[in-house]
Amino acid sequence: MTIHPVTLIGGGPGAWDLITLRGARALEEAEVILTDHLGPELSRIVDVRDKEVIDVAKLPYGRSVAQEETNRLLVEYALAGRKVARLKGGDPFVFGRGFEEVQHLTAHGVACEVIPGVTSAVSVPAAAGVPVTHRGVTHAFTVVSGHVAPGEGLVDWSALARVGGSIVVVMGVRHVAAITAALIGAGLPRDTPATAVMEGTTLAQRSVTGSVETLAADMTRAEISSPAVYVIGEVARL
Ligand SMILES: C[S@@+](CC[C@H](N)C(=O)[O-])C[C@H]1O[C@@H](n2cnc3c(N)ncnc32)[C@H](O)[C@@H]1O
Known part of the structure; x- marks a missing residue:
């Protein structure tokens, strides 16, 4: 079984067409996409019908998926051989906890490609x-x-x-x-x-x-x- 690198994608600030071309291409290629509440509307960028989309949003002062759970899911899907994309609002490394996810994946032997976003x-x-x-x-x-x-x-x-x-x-x-x-x-x-x-x-x-x-x-x-x-x-x- 091939273990694919997870792609960590900066989705930009909200308008769907402010994601990079590289980011949009990575979403097209993904089988599983983990999303946040900020950033672009996924369905405007890719056809999600053949993809598994998981909402791991942390709403400010509201409903929230713990970062540890997101980290765990990323590793679990990657080690199952799925092509995983992690879509974040803005840029993943600007108050996005993106590097925590890179560190967690790396510690579990999964490579991670980072695609910057418009912050x-x-x-x-x-x-x-x-x-x-x-x-x-x-x-x-x-x-x-x-x-x-x-x-x-x-x-x-x-x-x-x-x-x-x-x-x-x-x-x-x-x-x-x-x-x-x-x-x-x-x-x-x-x-x-x-x-x-x-x-x-x-x-x-x-x-x-x-x-x-x-x-x-x-x-x-x-x-x-x-x-x-x-x-x-x-x-x-x-
Ligand atoms: C957790 S931070 C993530 C920042 C993101 N990684 C970035 O580079 O833009 C979330 C904050 O970004 C800001 N933000 C993100 N998108 C925004 C938007 N479309 N309009 C206004 N503020 C936004 C707000 O201050 C929001 O509380």
């Missing part, structure tokens, strides 16, 4: 007209996870306030008030522009622009909920 950190702001860099405006952008409140995670928010480039926050809806307060408290000017974008690149896309001081209230008023990305920095004014 929401850059493409979602772009879909709302915000470039994360712009000549003469900013020469840096930092992508940061806001899934835990300032002071509880690994991010040094006060250092970020001094970096001077664009700050792109993913998974930061719940803690937006605490995050913006931490940045302002560390010296980021209150009138620094900020844009939040929900469901970027999809038909449900919605965005709001204000300042770092007003962002939390702006998002509430505009009913911006997860999944959303916000960008804090001069680029949001462009």
Whole structure:
């Protein structure tokens, strides 16, 4: 029996045609596909009727398949000789736990091919007209996870306030008030522009622009909920 490498595919931010050609080809060749809740609608890309599709989504603060179970399934199907594709939203290595899956497969003797994807950190702001860099405006952008409140995670928010480039926050809806307060408290000017974008690149896309001081209230008023990305920095004014 041949053991095929598992293909870990970045599906892009949501619009079905923002997956790479290589990623779409790998989906076509797969017999078993493990999917997440973010990223492209699978049935827009391939005919799923002759494939086994398994939803292993982890919904934020909701229904969730444990990462250990996903890891176990990947190995089990691969060792059974099936052609397995693992489809993730955005890029698999940007807050996607993709490398944990590579490590687990490798530890069990299964090779893994990684196909990068278009990350929401850059493409979602772009879909709302915000470039994360712009000549003469900013020469840096930092992508940061806001899934835990300032002071509880690994991010040094006060250092970020001094970096001077664009700050792109993913998974930061719940803690937006605490995050913006931490940045302002560390010296980021209150009138620094900020844009939040929900469901970027999809038909449900919605965005709001204000300042770092007003962002939390702006998002509430505009009913911006997860999944959303916000960008804090001069680029949001462009
Ligand atoms: C677990 S992270 C995965 C990120 C993904 N690996 C990537 O590279 O885009 C999920 C977060 O990505 C952001 N995200 C992903 N797709 C999005 C979209 N279409 N619109 C807005 N935010 C999105 C949201 O912040 C969401 O909470």
